[in-house]
Amino acid sequence: MTDIDDGNPWSRQGARWTAYHYRTLITGLVQGRPWRDIARSLGRTEKATRDRASMLIENGGRGKACDRLREAIEADPGYDWDTIARGKHAAAELPYWDEEAEELLRTIWEASTPPRNWLRRNRTEPTGMAELVARLPAPEFEICDRLVELGLSRSYAEIADRLGCIPGGALDQRARKARVDAPVAEYILVAADELGNIVHTSLHPHRDDAEHARGIVEAREAQKGPVGSRITRRVNGRIFDTDLDDDSHTHAADRPRRDLDLADADSDVEVPGLVDLDEAMPEPPRPDPVVASRTEIPRMPESLQRRLLGSGDVPPKLPDEV
Template identity: 30%
Template sequence: MTPQGTVNDQATPIRVLARRSGEPWTDEEYSTVVAALAAGSSVDQIAEELQRTTGAVRGALRLLTPPALALRGAAAENWLREQLTSTPAYDWRASRRAHSNGTYWTPAADSILIEAWRRSTPLGELAATVGATELHTHRRLVQLRLSHSVLDTVDRLGCTPGGDLEARYLVARDEYRSAVWVLTIEGLVDQYGTVSDHISVHSSRGAAAMALERLTATHRSTAAARRLSLPPARWRLVGRGLDTAAYGLGHPDTAGEIPGVRARPAEEEASLAGDRASV
């Protein structure tokens, strides 16, 4: 009899999740599923190869069949096997895209987006080329780290007047205008030689940048005048609006550091002063 509070390993096997459980599926993985299925591999074999659960693979098979057929489980698997045998050129990507309402992106489509961003191709034209909505196209541009926000996208590529993306753009633009900018500096030296942390709030990014420049100059001049040895002072500039959810990725935080300072020994300073006097 199994003692109370213990687990009988044979009677109660522990379910171990596949290594890649929960991760987004890639176009390459779907291609692997299709190729393996066409070659006769079982769902269990495909799951092991991809380090996915069998349930996840069966879910992927459903997405590779036309939505209108409403196939699931074994029915989706069998239909897809027959289709791949009778029609090797079956466009499974079209089915996958149809299931996701235009949000499925292939490497080829990503390449088009990257080139279009470089050329500043109008967003309406770009969306039509990749077969997606302007909103979905914008979101993919952000995922590819080409755009930081709807402001970046519309300012560079434009958008269709009256569309969903324009509405988001107007909200983000108003949010940007109402934002405040917070400047923080760790290890700043003031004019009296006191080392402390600085924080200030500014009405615009430009005003915050000017304050950073001014404080940096004071930091360096004071350190030099008082012959202070200092580690780098780290700064960060953050924009915050009334609605941070709308603000989102619009204006990413920026950060940097003021280089450290090494104080010259008094003898070295005296030697340099003598050299300057003799010139």
């Protein structure tokens, strides 16, 4: 799965900044690359990349933060940007996601797998979330969103079950809502070419079905050119773009997937629960234009015709219909 590629230069627009992204930005400045190229390598807009430079340079001084950061890097290639970034994240009460923090997140997540016993016997309440909040430090919602960005989870209910949550807190409430929404949720897969033309749309009852269909569609369409796809979850009454299970970024595929059989991709593969919206719907029957244009012409009484014509000659009768 590739989020950053030439066909989708801003695929990480709106995503969290981590130490890895800061390091990529600094490396680009050390190499003397223009801001446009650095932004493209990060999958973000140039403006967002320039603005983020303020988190890597001390306040004060003349000129824009992006210009002052480049000057500082040119003067000292070993510029200590990490210490400044940590301090500014702490001042803004933002978690600083570096390799150590993400390793801790993965370790606790993998160690917090709940037992499969549906009776939940001999199970202690999970404490992983409380440990993460204390050690990172970061609020519950930030930890949840990072788990989603890392692809470790897609459900508030799963996160609450595995890591625990504050009773009555935001995560607890979202988990309860997720459990209610799960049985009635539907998944929509949309694929588009590099020009933005939609080439496929389908509806699926489960996320796994949508992912399976995505692989088939991308393998088929990627032979024609770059293609991007996105899966969104829809629940009746839910506002668009507010669902945790929606794709955060467009999934780009600019070449055939090697892990799929292209022969299957070219054939009409039956996907479980698939409702293909690409197939043309039969047109409703249209009325006969000849019959629809027929109108009854009102007939004039013969006595009135004689009075208007002033003679006894009566014109031929008009047809009832034309």
